[in-house]
Amino acid sequence: MRIGLVVGNWKMNGGLASNAKLLARLADDWRGEVPRRLAVCVPAPYLAQTQAALGDSPVAWGVQDVSEHAAGAYTGEVSAAMAAEFGCRYAIVGHSERRRLHGESDLIVAAKAGAALDAGLVPIACVGEALAERERGETGRVVTRQVDALVAGLGDRVRECVVAYEPVWAIGTGRTATPAEAEDVHALLRKRLAEAGTGDVTLLYGGSVKAANAGSLFAMPDVDGALVGGASLDADEFLGIARA
Numbered sequence: 001m002r003i004g005l006v007v008g009n010w011k012m013n014g015g016l017a018s019n020a021k022l023l024a025r026l027a028d029d030w031r032g033e034v035p036r037r038l039a040v041c042v043p044a045p046y047l048a049q050t051q052a053a054l055g056d057s058p059v060a061w062g063v064q065d066v067s068e069h070a071a072g073a074y075t076g077e078v079s080a081a082m083a084a085e086f087g088c089r090y091a092i093v094g095h096s097e098r099r100r101l102h103g104e105s106d107l108i109v110a111a112k113a114g115a116a117l118d119a120g121l122v123p124i125a126c127v128g129e130a131l132a133e134r135e136r137g138e139t140g141r142v143v144t145r146q147v148d149a150l151v152a153g154l155g156d157r158v159r160e161c162v163v164a165y166e167p168v169w170a171i172g173t174g175r176t177a178t179p180a181e182a183e184d185v186h187a188l189l190r191k192r193l194a195e196a197g198t199g200d201v202t203l204l205y206g207g208s209v210k211a212a213n214a215g216s217l218f219a220m221p222d223v224d225g226a227l228v229g230g231a232s233l234d235a236d237e238f239l240g241i242a243r244a
């Protein structure tokens with residue numbers, strides 16, 4: 001189902017004291033007053049804190065990764081079922097930082113999305129091209145390969161995913177894709193997903209989204225919301241994006 005959605009990805013940031021302030025602000029200030037949902041994906045050690053702080057609020061929460069395995073001898077991994085026990089709604093899978101720094105392939109990302117779905121979580125599956133790929137004119141080919149792998153791995157269940165387009169060159173760089181650049185790729189992804197039988201998947205844009213540029217991105221017909229890194233650590237910025 002296509003919904004308006006803004007998700008914060010805290011990445012490896014936070015601490016008990018700063019989280020408490022940020023989560024309390026979100027719980028106090030967000031009333032779900034616009035037709036957009038709000039969520040934060042926090043580091044796994046803070047799930048209990050997040051659940052306690054947001055439990056009665058309309059703000060949802062999730063994890064930034066899950067294992068593709070259900071359980072077993074996988075030291076350091078967190079399963080989707082464990083995240084679900086802490087009330088998570090979302091699980092980011094295939095973030096470019098995990099693809100790049102942890103060697104996650106398209107196949108593994110699809111398996112992780114499947115594991116999240118098996119545990120009742122909504123996967124937020126990330127796709128996006130590197131700068132060199134964009135400069136070689138390969139953006140369409142790269143994101144098509146990534147989304148096709150998701151469809152191949154999940155079949156019909158891809159309709160239960162959220163897909164996030166995050167051009168790697170726009171992440172943490174302050175260089176946002178223009179609304180037209182984002183729309184081009186979102187339209188391509190939507191067409192590809194429609195060919196696979198599901199055109200109404202929620203599509204988020206991510207990469208240097210701020211309160212100041214969110215409105216023009218959200219005005220694009222195929223941009224349903226945002227996956228926000230740095231700006232999600234600042235309550236005013238994050239709420240500003242949610243209300244843009």
Ligand code: 13P
Nearest residue numbers: 009171172207208229230
């Ligand atoms: P920034 O918003 O910090 O560019 O990060 C985007 C991102 O990677 C969200 O997953």
